Amino acid sequence: MTREEIRNQYRALRKDFTSEQCIYYSQQITNNFLRNWMFNHKLIHCFLPIHRLREVDTIPLVKRLRRNNRVCIPVSNFDKNNMTHKILDDHTQFQDNAYGIPEPVTGEDVDVKKIQVVIVPLLAVDQHGNRLGYGKGFYDRFLAECAPETLFIGLTMFDIHDDLEPNEYDIPLHYVVTPKGILKTTANQPVPLR
Numbered sequence: 001m002t003r004e005e006i007r008n009q010y011r012a013l014r015k016d017f018t019s020e021q022c023i024y025y026s027q028q029i030t031n032n033f034l035r036n037w038m039f040n041h042k043l044i045h046c047f048l049p050i051h052r053l054r055e056v057d058t059i060p061l062v063k064r065l066r067r068n069n070r071v072c073i074p075v076s077n078f079d080k081n082n083m084t085h086k087i088l089d090d091h092t093q094f095q096d097n098a099y100g101i102p103e104p105v106t107g108e109d110v111d112v113k114k115i116q117v118v119i120v121p122l123l124a125v126d127q128h129g130n131r132l133g134y135g136k137g138f139y140d141r142f143l144a145e146c147a148p149e150t151l152f153i154g155l156t157m158f159d160i161h162d163d164l165e166p167n168e169y170d171i172p173l174h175y176v177v178t179p180k181g182i183l184k185t186t187a188n189q190p191v192p193l194r
């Protein structure tokens with residue numbers, strides 16, 4: 001199967017989820033994540049979900065992580081297919097962009113190099129941490145800019161896919177969280193966070 005065929009397959013599967021299934025899987029992913037990592041005094045990037053596409057609901061995770069960390073949320077530029085990142089605070093205001101992604105409209109911009117953990121949305125991922133998104137390269141570009149010790153953690157409601165052919169830009173994830181548990185991929189781990 002081509003990347004595009006695999007992409008379409010997962011898109012279709014996700015569209016068939018009910019909102020109850022989506023909530024249930026999201027809770028399991030959140031619980032598995034927090035059982036493994038709470039982090040402390042880190043700068044963490046996390047996406048916010050496109051509800052219409054039944055993405056993992058990261059809002060409870062973001063709320064919990066923000067208790068002991070700084071969390072930044074992406075703002076997407078669909079002309080350049082890149083993102084900037086704004087720190088979440090008690091006063092952050094959000095607005096859905098044209099693709100239904102909630103984005104902060106206020107808040108301090110973050111230097112990409114200072115981000116220590118990136119929580120990545122996925123359509124499909126394999127045991128090596130190779131991933132498939134919507135195909136615009138947003139996360140490929142972003143992960144390439146991050147400092148070498150940054151930890152990349154993907155979230156998916158699906159099981160790990162058989163090997164995906166990486167393209168030249170693919171940067172593998174270090175961990176994947178599913179409703180069933182946590183997979184440490186075969187990608188080289190950066191130095192452990194203190």
Ligand SMILES: Nc1nc2c(c(=O)[nH]1)N(C=O)[C@@H](CNc1ccc(C(=O)N[C@@H](CCC(=O)O)C(=O)O)cc1)CN2
Pocket residue numbers: 011047048049050053055074076083099100101121122133134135136137138139
């Ligand atoms: N929540 C979230 N934020 C994210 C991503 C993501 O996957 N999830 N992205 C990860 O890279 C970037 C945005 N990428 C996107 C790329 C394409 C489309 C898009 O074409 N949407 C169409 C149809 C999608 C479909 O049917 O599956 C649409 O909204 O009509 C949306 C987001 C950055 N922010």
Ligand SMILES: Nc1ncnc2c1ncn2[C@@H]1O[C@H](COP(=O)(O)OP(=O)(O)OP(=O)(O)O)[C@@H](O)[C@H]1O
Pocket residue numbers: 003131132133134135136137138139140141144167169170
């Ligand atoms: N670092 C980069 N520099 C320039 N172009 C890039 C870079 N990364 C990705 N691209 C472009 O983006 C396209 C989409 O890449 P790919 O198929 O890997 O997307 P994806 O990983 O599924 O999507 P996303 O990253 O948005 O979730 C690539 O074909 C390439 O043209």
